[in-house]
Amino acid sequence: MAGVDRLADETVRPATSVDSLAGLNPAFRTDALAARFPDLEWRITPGNSSPLTDGASAALIMSADAAEELGLTPRARFRAFSVVGSDPLMMLTGVIPATARVLERAGLTHDDVDAYEVNEAFASVPLAWLAETGADPAKLNPRGGAIALGHALGSSGTRLLTTLVNHLEATGGRIGLQTMCEGGGMANAYLIERP
Incomplete structure (x- = not known):
């Protein structure tokens, strides 16, 4: 080249x-x-729209017992998960019910969350999510979304996790929420909690 x-x-x-x-x-x-x-x-x-970028990421995930046995100090723990299906034609809205479900499962509200990573495949996704949830926009993708950082397919989930954990550590935050649309109308969300 x-x-x-x-x-x-x-x-x-x-x-x-x-x-x-x-x-x-x-x-x-x-x-x-x-x-x-x-x-x-x-x-x-x-x-x-987010650019398709090259990228790779990995996360070491294990039980608390395994971490203790290996002498490792966890950076965060998963507190709750949700997976939802939404209209596959309007699939970009699945992050909204996924967020509501994961907060309900954890017994939390938006006031308890210190930062959000809402995958920005398209600018409309976090904007619709924000309008529907009423979350604090200052807590949304505080280090930039996928339009700025890229959307490395197959790697974006752990990139979001890493960005969220790093941000919480840098700011002293405790609870983070990640949500992402998936093909065919699926969406997932999880809450992480720092010790």
Whole structure:
């Protein structure tokens, strides 16, 4: 690949402007889909979508007993989980009921949560989640979402976990909530708690 700077961030486009973003074509619109869904405004474009990026991540997850036996100090523990299904055509909204369910299972409210990682496959996901949940926007993706950081498919879940744990440690927070849409209308959420 002659002439390609392999150390350059491919997702940064210095020439981007409000006008160039406004001129982008909708990502998923076709004439057939527009006829089938005439009320949609087709606002998802490459400009408000996360870039597909390279990445890998891993997390060491074990029982408290195993950690003690190995002499390891856990950074956080999983407190509750939820998985939901939502309309597969409108699948980006599954994070909303997944969040409600995981908070209910843990007996917590939004006031108990110190930070949220809501995967930003598209800008509409955390915006709809925020509007529906009423959560504090200052606690949402405090280190940037996937539009800024990238969406490495197959790696995003543990990237969100790592970002959340690191943020809680840096700020002295205790409870974090992560939620993510998945293909086919599924969504998951979990709560982590620092010791």
